[in-house]
Each structure stands twice: as C-alpha cells, then as structure tokens.
Amino acid sequence: MHELEAVYTVWLREMIRYIRAKERIIGSLAMPIFWLLIFGSSIRASVDMQIDYTSFIAPGIIAMALMFNSIFSGITVIWDRELGFMKEMLVAPISRLSIVAGKALGGATTALIQGTFLLLLIFGIKSLSSEYFMAVRMDVLVFLVMIPMMVLIALGLVGIGIAIASSLDTLEGFGLIMNFVIMPMFFLSGALFPINNLPNWIKLVTYLDPLTYGVESLRSILIGFSSINIVLSFSAVLIFSFSTLLVGAYLFNKRS
Amino acid sequence: MAIIEVKNLTKIFNNEIRAVDDIKFEIKKGEIFGFLGPNGAGKTTTINMLCTLINPTGGRATVCRYDIIKQPDEVRKCIGLVFQDTSLDDRLTARENLELHARLYGVPKTERRKRINEVLELVELSDRANSVVRTFSGGMQRRLEIARGLIHYPKVLFLDEPTLGLDPQTRKHVWDYILRLKKEYEITIMMTTHYMEEADELCDRVAIIDHGKIIAMGTPKKLKDRLGGDTIILDIDDKDVQKVKKVFKKAKIFDSQVLLSVKNAGREIKKVLEKTKKNKIEVFEANIRKPTLNDVFLHLTGREIREETVGLREELKRRRMMRGH
Numbered sequence: 008m009h010e011l012e013a014v015y016t017v018w019l020r021e022m023i024r025y026i027r028a029k030e031r032i033i034g035s036l037a038m039p040i041f042w043l044l045i046f047g048s049s050i051r052a053s054v055d056m057q058i059d060y061t062s063f064i065a066p067g068i069i070a071m072a073l074m075f076n077s078i079f080s081g082i083t084v085i086w087d088r089e090l091g092f093m094k095e096m097l098v099a100p101i102s103r104l105s106i107v108a109g110k111a112l113g114g115a116t117t118a119l120i121q122g123t124f125l126l127l128l129i130f131g132i133k134s135l136s137s138e139y140f141m142a143v144r145m146d147v148l149v150f151l152v153m154i155p156m157m158v159l160i161a162l163g164l165v166g167i168g169i170a171i172a173s174s175l176d177t178l179e180g181f182g183l184i185m186n187f188v189i190m191p192m193f194f195l196s197g198a199l200f201p202i203n204n205l206p207n208w209i210k211l212v213t214y215l216d217p218l219t220y221g222v223e224s225l226r227s228i229l230i231g232f233s234s235i236n237i238v239l240s241f242s243a244v245l246i247f248s249f250s251t252l253l254v255g256a257y258l259f260n261k262r263s
Numbered sequence: 264m265a266i267i268e269v270k271n272l273t274k275i276f277n278n279e280i281r282a283v284d285d286i287k288f289e290i291k292k293g294e295i296f297g298f299l300g301p302n303g304a305g306k307t308t309t310i311n312m313l314c315t316l317i318n319p320t321g322g323r324a325t326v327c328r329y330d331i332i333k334q335p336d337e338v339r340k341c342i343g344l345v346f347q348d349t350s351l352d353d354r355l356t357a358r359e360n361l362e363l364h365a366r367l368y369g370v371p372k373t374e375r376r377k378r379i380n381e382v383l384e385l386v387e388l389s390d391r392a393n394s395v396v397r398t399f400s401g402g403m404q405r406r407l408e409i410a411r412g413l414i415h416y417p418k419v420l421f422l423d424e425p426t427l428g429l430d431p432q433t434r435k436h437v438w439d440y441i442l443r444l445k446k447e448y449e450i451t452i453m454m455t456t457h458y459m460e461e462a463d464e465l466c467d468r469v470a471i472i473d474h475g476k477i478i479a480m481g482t483p484k485k486l487k488d489r490l491g492g493d494t495i496i497l498d499i500d501d502k503d504v505q506k507v508k509k510v511f512k513k514a515k516i517f518d519s520q521v522l523l524s525v526k527n528a529g530r531e532i533k534k535v536l537e538k539t540k541k542n543k544i545e546v547f548e549a550n551i552r553k554p555t556l557n558d559v560f561l562h563l564t565g566r567e568i569r570e571e572t573v574g575l576r577e578e579l580k581r582r583r584m585m586r587g588h
Contacts, residue, residue: 023355027354027355091348094316096367098316099339101367
C-alpha cells in the first residue's frame with residue numbers, strides 16, 4: 008500500500024516540475040509542429056508518393072515527440088542525482104522499484120500529454136483544411152486506441168532514458184546520447200520514409216530499431232497503412248517496453 | 264539504553280581505500296553525539312552506512328535496535344537525515360518539498376498539514392512556505408532541510424556537516440535549532456562536523472575520527488582535560504628568562520614567551536602575576552588559553568584539523584566518487 012503511495016509521490020513530483028517548466032513544454036512542442044507542417048508539406052510538394060505525405064509522417068512525428076519527451080524524462084535521473092533530490096528518495100523507506108515506476112509513469116504521462124496534443128492538433132488541422140492529413144482516420148475509436156499505444160511506447164522509451172542515465176556519470180554525456188542514440192533511432196525508424204523500398208542493409212538496421220515498431224503501430228492505427236503487420240509491431244513494442252523498463256530498473260538499482 | 268550501536272564497522276572502497284576502519288561506539292537516547300575529524304576522515308561514509316545508503320564491508324550496527332543490513336526499511340523509518348549538500352527540489356516550493364517528504368514516509372494524510380506547519384514554524388519559514396526553493400538563501404535551505412528531516416517524527420536525526428558553508432550568524436542560528444530539537448523533541452542527534460567549536464558547543468559527547476579510525480571519545484570537557492588544563496602565556500623581557508626559570512620550574516620557555524600549564528587559568532593568573540611582581544620579572548602581556556578540541560586533535564595526531572580543509576572542490580569530487588553517485 009505504502010509503495011503505491013510512493014510511486015504516486017514520485018509521479019506527482021514529475022508532474023509539478025513539468026507544469027512549472029513552461030519553456031520545456033513549448034520547446035518540445037515546437038519541434039514536432041515544425042516537422043509536421045513545414046517538412047511534411049514541402050516534401051509532399053516535391054516527392055511523388057502513393058500516399059499523402061503529411062498523413063504518412065503524422066504518426067512518425069507523434070512517435071518523435073514521445074521519444075524526445077520520454078528519453079528526456081528518463082535522463083532527468085542524472086539531474087536528480089546532481090541536484091541531490093535523488094538522495095532524498097533513495098533514503099526514504101520506499102523500494103528502488105517504486106522510484107523507477109514513479110519516474111517511468113511520470114515520463115510516460117508527460118509524453119502522453121504531448122502526443123495527445125499533437126494528435127488533437129492533427130485532427131484540428133484536418134477538419135479545418137481537407138488538404139492536410141487526408142489519409143488520417145479521424146474518429147473516437149482511433150483516438151481511444153492511440154492513447155494506450157502511446158503510453159506503451161513512451162514507457163519503453165523512458166526505460167531507455169533511465170538505463171542511459173544510470174550508466175552515465177554526468178550530464179556532459181548527454182550530447183553524445185543525443186547524437187548516437189536519439190537521432191539515429193528517429194531517422195532509422197521509418198518515421199519519415201517507408202521502409203519497404205530501402206536498401207537491404209538499412210532495412211536490416213531499421214528492423215533492429217525498436218522505434219520502428221512504435222511508428223508502425225501508430226501508423227496502422229492512425230492511417231490504416233503500414234509496412235509491418237500490426238500484430239507483429241504491437242507485440243514488438245510490448246516486448247521492447249517491458250524489457251527496457253526491466254533493464255532500466257536493473258541498472259538504476261545497481262547504480263544506487 | 265543505546266539507540267545506536269556500532270560494532271567493528273568497516274568500509275573499504277575499491278578494495279583499497281579504508282574509509283572507515285573497524286570503529287566501535289554507542290549513542291544513548293537523547294544524546295547529541297558529534298563525529299569529528301578532518302575532511303575525508305570517514306565521517307560521511309559512517310553516516311551513509313548507518314542510514315543504509317551504502318552497505319558496510321564488515322562489522323555490524325543497529326539504529327533504533329534495527330539492523331542496518333537486515334532491516335533497512337525499519338531503520339529508514341525511524342531516522343531523519345540532513346545531508347551535507349542540499350537535497351531539496353529547488354523547482355518546488357518549501358511546502359511541496361515537505362509534502363513530498365511526508366508522503367514518502369507514509370505520514371497519514373490527516374496529520375500532514377499540521378506537521379508541515381509545525382516544522383515550518385520551528386525553523387521560522389512559515390511566511391516563505393509557498394515560495395520556490397530556488398529563491399532561498401543557503402541558510403534558509405539548510406533550515407528547510409532540517410525541518411524536512413523532522414516531519415516523520417524520527418527518533419534519530421543525522422546531520423552531516425549541518426553548517427558547512429554557512430556564514431557565522433546563520434551557523435549560530437542552526438545551532439539554536441539543534442539545541443531546541445534536543446530539548447523539545449528529545450531527539451537523539453548524531454552530527455558530523457569539522458568545526459571544533461561547533462562540536463564543543465553542541466555535543467554531549469564526541470568521537471574524534473582520523474583516517475577511518477576513532478582516536479578518542481568522550482565529553483568535550485573530558486577530552487580537553489586530558490591535555491592537563493589551561494595555559495597561561497606570559498610575554499616577558501629577554502633579560503628575565505633566567506629569573507623565570509628559577510621561579511616557575513615547570514614553565515616552558517620559547518624566546519620571550521613563557522607557557523605555564525595550570526588547572527584553572529582564570530583563578531591562578533592572579534597568583535602568577537603576584538609572583539612575577541615579587542621577583543621583579545617584567546611582564547608585557549599575559550594571556551589565558553583554554554584548550555580547544557582542536558588542541559586535542561593536534562595533541563593526538565600532531566596535525567591541525569583545519570590543515571586539511573583546503574581543496575574543498577577536490578574533496579567534494581572525491582567524496583561523490585566514494586558515495587558512488
């Protein structure tokens with residue numbers, strides 16, 4: 008019982024911090040919006056695809072927002088360590104697992120808020136102008152299925168963040184992570200281009216990228232089109248999220 | 264009854280650094296116990312072990328009769344902690360920090376508000392309850408941390424260098440709170456410090472630790488008495504040295520300075536001055552020196568405790584490494 012309260016407390020702190028960091032909210036929303044609108048419509052104008060390109064990248068950009076938010080949330084473990092609050096949590100009569108769970112749920116919640124905002128934005132633009140997001144399926148059921156899917160993906164990505172944070176000593180390593188983990192994961196996930204027609208060696212790498220399955224799941228739900236069967240991609244996401252959380256919790260526990 | 268019992272506690276880092284080496288002590292209920300020593304002597308490591316933040320390499324210890332290795336959760340529930348460096352969330356308000364702490368320690372919902380107001384009042388921060396901690400001065404943050412450590416009504420409070428980096432006035436303020444805690448809450452306090460006068464002022468008993476070993480333990484008075492009482496220092500004219508040697512047979516003389524060891528300098532200085540007058544020894548200046556804990560440390564180790572406080576940044580870095588953070 009007390010452990011549930013502990014998870015809630017750690018989650019609550021993440022929420023208060025999130026609401027208070029307005030720059031972070033605006034900053035992390037701006038980037039996906041630029042991608043959606045500017046990148047989406049310019050590529051559509053110059054490349055001929057069977058499917059409307061703005062619709063195609065919509066789930067990819069939602070996945071991107073989830074990724075940036077979630078991994079960042081996981082990385083805040085380093086902040087907590089440097090600012091000292093981690094000690095306050097570590098010495099409290101609660102288990103390490105509760106700290107990880109609270110952190111993970113907190114990260115997933117903030118990611119979900121951003122993802123939902125983007126989804127509603129896409130719906131909004133689509134209803135204002137039929138030119139954008141033509142292939143996006145806009146109905147309540149899609150919305151309701153998108154939410155747990157986004158949570159599941161986000162949880163897996165927070166797990167990566169926590170695992171990274173537990174293996175890094177200082178924030179200086181963050182730039183490295185940005186260039187060697189986050190960006191490649193994003194570009195190789197099929198968020199921006201269909202993976203079917205890729206050269207074989209890149210294709211192989213995209214299949215190894217867990218975000219690929221997240222993007223493909225979201226794409227199946229949102230536009231009913233994807234390169235990977237929904238059952239396969241959903242199972243992959245499930246396994247991925249479960250195992251990264253496990254690894255994250257393990258490394259976190261080992262570290263402290 | 265001992266509320267903290269430590270037996271042969273040892274911590275070795277990386278198989279070579281003996282941070283804490285086979286220490287043994289007991290703390291009685293209601294006592295303020297000081298852990299004294301230069302930086303890197305093993306004070307924080309000992310506290311971290313007693314707080315179950317790190318596991319000892321050898322030996323055993325109980326806090327509130329709970330074993331620190333086998334019952335860490337019970338130990339954590341009965342202790343409060345104020346760390347050397349701040350562990351507040353500076354984006355949260357004072358009240359929010361206290362609220363989170365109360366929740367983490369399972370303080371019942373109906374009690375929370377009452378206790379939060381109570382501890383805020385104790386450290387005189389009630390009017391800043393809803394300010395974000397980032398706007399607090401160092402002294403205010405330290406006070407808030409002391410308040411936070413009390414919300415769950417701990418039986419033992421650990422204070423790790425509670426006044427490190429504070430200005431003298433704020434330091435005095437923190438001392439007052441610590442003494443009030445003992446008086447009003449009957450909390451047992453274990454504190455570390457490398458400020459000798461702090462230990463002297465606050466602690467019922469102190470243990471002096473150096474290179475991971477306890478080299479002396481007892482009340483500050485007893486430890487100082489071991490040095491054989493006070494010293495009277497006389498500045499005399501060089502030509503009178505021979506006379507002094509005759510009159511004060513036990514005196515130590517350095518150039519024109521005469522050191523006399525006496526039991527109680529305040530009482531005996533009059534007698535000494537009368538003697539010098541009678542023997543026509545000219546005294547330019549007479550001073551009294553009461554022994555300090557620093558003298559005790561000096562006597563035991565041949566070093567000043569403060570000598571090692573240089574290179575604070577390096578020290579903090581090393582300690583962080585030792586803590587594994």
